[in-house]
Amino acid sequence: MSFLDQPMTTTDELPRSADVVVVGAGHNGLVSAAYLARAGLDVVVVEASPTYGGMTATNEMLPEAPGYKINEASLQASLFRTTNIDQELGLGRRYGLKQTIIDPAHFQLAADGSSLGLWRDPRKTADELRHFSRRDADRLLDLYRVIDSAVEIGLPLMQTNVTRPALKAVMKTVAGAAKNRKELVNVGRWMANSQAEAVEEYFEHDMIKAPLLTSLPFMPFDADLSGWSLIYLGVLSKYGVSMFHGGTGSFPKSLAACIHDHGGKIITDAPVEELVVTGGRVTGVRVRGGKEITARRGVLTACSPRTTLERLLPDGVLPHRLQNAVKHIPTKKRGITDYKLNIALSGTIRMTKHEKWRGDGIDLRLACNCFHPYEEVLAAARSCVRGEVPDQVPGLATVPTAFDQFAPPGKDVFWYWSGLTPAIPRDGWDQARKQITDNVIRDAQQYYEGIESLEVARRELAQPDLEERFWAIDGSVYHVDPTITRFGPRKPAPGFAGYRTPVPGLFLTGSGTHPVAGISGMPGQNAAKTMIKLFKAEDSGGLRHRIAALAEQERGVQARLELADDPWPTPSAPHA
Template identity: 70%
Template sequence: MDRSMREADVVVAGAGHNGLVAAAYLAKAGLDVLVVEAHTTPGGMTCTNPMAPEAPAYRINEASLQASLFRTTTIDKDLGLSRRYGLRQRVIDPAHVQLNYDGSSLALWRDPRRTAEELKHFSPKDAGALLDLYRVIDAAVAVGLPLMQTNPTRPALSAVLKTVGAMVRGRRELAAVGRWAAASHAEALEEYFEHDVIRAALVIGLPFMPFNADLGGWALIYLGVLSKYGVAMFEGGTGAFPAALIQCLTEHGGRVRTGAPVEELVVTDGRVTGVRVKGGEEITARRGVLTAFSPATVLTRLLPRGVLAPKLQNRVDHIPTKGRGISDYKLNVALSGRISMARHEKWRGDGLDLKVPCNSYHDYRQTLAAARDCARGDVPEHIPGLAIVPTAFDPSMAPDGCDMFWFWTGLTPADPRDGWDRARKQITETVIRDSEHYYQGIESLEIARRPLAQPDIAERFFAIDGSVYHVDPIITRFGPRRPAPGFAGYRTPVPGLFLSGSGTHPIAGINGLPGQLAARTMIKHLRREDRDGRAKALFAETKARVGNG
């Protein structure tokens, strides 16, 4: 194999979107970068691939779909993804709609006033309460967002000043922010709202912490992001994002090597100096390795035992990945024709194509009951989640006249008592049965399905316990404790090893912030090494190890 695929200044392990974002920034900074990816297709959970072998004429977004936080970042501008590399994104408005069984619905528009106007049909009182909640959430976003966009252990002074300024400007709302964020998710919703339609809309898509756990109310901060920035989707599927990143990376001299699962981090004299891939081949990293998949995988399975001090090893051994009682499930269904949502679209009468937003269609009590069932190890009678028809946004995803159906839920049991083979089948049948009432044609037009339950997500995306978050999204595992104390600033206690990916600050989802911030941290550290003369020593050590070069 060409030597460029066997050594580099920086080896990035994992070609998910965060790994590729980091790689593009590193290459743009002048470093020689090689990305190694286990799967045959780069992109990780943002892959868009043919649905082969089930229905190869159809293309599916294998995991993620909406870019919920990407517009909060400067990544597109910094890397020129839209300007130079063809990335096209469109804001979806409304991004979400709550569908009721009787044909009525409530759209969550980017403009809160428009949502409140719709909500008046169900509860004038709740319409006013929604605008009150938005004022509180907007203040929280102004305070919290600058800290999301900087290193959690060494925040930039500019970010701190923005946060302080936001606290001064929003001081009248700070007490309400504290009450809302400290409450449980269910407590916060029931304090503000009386009608099921708004309660259900604001709980189904946000199953981060148990709904009755204190400090779970923070999940509602998503509303503020939705309002301020909007939620976008990428033309050509989510895979358009990694494709643009790879163009940027290669233009700056970087490379991607697929089909190369990392099996071990190579440690020389206490420093990570490369990776060993399946088959035993060693890939040398002259300056360091940045990993962009589950930090629990990196620190407990790939890093040799004994490298970390016992106290640090204990911390990473207890990174939570399956402690909430719930887990993620994903379904793609290929259809031989077009789905109809005529009943609900007729009720609205405003011409909105309901196949474009992410829709939820279970009630509030069913959602709370599903979480309780999951905690007991039972498959719920109803499985609330988010559904969309990707072909309504981009018809190229399927043959002419045909649709794709996409569904995600975070409300399946973490440990089903009857085992995953039975649970997967039961979950899939339940989802399709319940969805038929809203998406007419799913049952009769189905030609192929691909369900991904917890073990399938773990196998396909190399994520411990099949967690799309990599680390349980509980409030105590954010900021300086994500993924664990001592490992939150991207640079680890092990020289030459840096972390990125959804399990690092600030959060999972299609946003790229973990990759951007990890790359900036690594660039800053390597420049400090250059100033100290350490870089020359590292090059000399590498040359001695690998021979002439």
């Protein structure tokens, strides 16, 4: 039996203690666990769901369509190739992870059969774009120069602790800024603009404007500083976007194999009910049924920060100011939220009109495709803010059976993701969910022939379904709204950045921590390296005691400051 096939530990086999307990077996929690176990720590991962992988899980579409597999919430591994996780953990060399770059990663499809491919090489995209607008083709290459500079400057700081950055990362950023100094003014102006303003400044044709909104609905399109969303183009060109063979679930499977290989354990179907706090320090977890696991060094949670700090941490551990900051971590304040549709089909989807127009033999089913015009995307966002389901629901569509065996022979699966559904639908989710799905299928049928006639079963995940399936507050796939004020040292909230929390023994990782959501593993990698560095310092002989004493002193000072800042301090008991 290979590591990939090994069953997970059951709750009957819960260990009494470990060096580190990781709460949540999404890909970031597993990345952290793999690094910690490889460093020689005794690691136990506890996961609430029956399967591990979180939003990157690939499972059979049961009971709706046996034999069909789906990435339950994800599509592509958009950011993983920006990291060195594969190399450092040996996921490809030793644990079976295999990935292939998809190029073009995206197409914009038009109703008349035309299309624009977004290639890894910007020059190839520009060559296609000249068919629609020669001006836009030249402007695209101008924009890529600006964005490529931003990636070179900013990426090193994404791959380190945001509050205690590694010197090597800082030096790389400084070197990137020096190398690209001629573009610094353009970088600043582009990032300060709204996303819509940046798109309209550079481009005039719908074929390039539309996908730069549809694919990247992070902040409101008219919000200042939302122009940074377009940095994805730089990731696309420099690193390429890949798909994992076997689905995104192959990533957590390879991580699980690495964890097991280094003595770690993963326990599924074991939701944590409470963090155990002893003497002001988090010392373990209590899982469903009352069983406890003691954490000798610390507890790392990879779930939503609000889940950790509001639901799992006992009341009264955090002072009022910090508890109030946690309460106001935004999870659905943008007006938009996410939606995933999976459809099992009894035959093969056709894209005859669009493939005939291109005439280059590319299987258009494979890429993540958009097919709504620019103005429809803007209108959809405005409808969501009003609490209305958009008449058109822009998003990304793909038929992954063009890449891998996700269905029985001769059959397809269709996946669709949208970030443009209403966060608070006026008519409630039962009606909104049906309306969203009906609108998506109606529009997709114009481009993906056979969706309606070949449907065997569907599984739709709207906001409440995402919350129930993945234990994510408000169904947020980001855990924290990806607004510009919730990045860097304010992510997830002031006082909680840098993976260490003000509560000794408690650490955070996951999509709600630095740097970003998406399938990258960077939050998990950064958190684990932060913990390993701290543990080494604590274990370094006589220095250990000095560090501990300084830490206790710092916590005492901080507690006094919190009390002084607290507008509603708890009254002291009267003197006897």
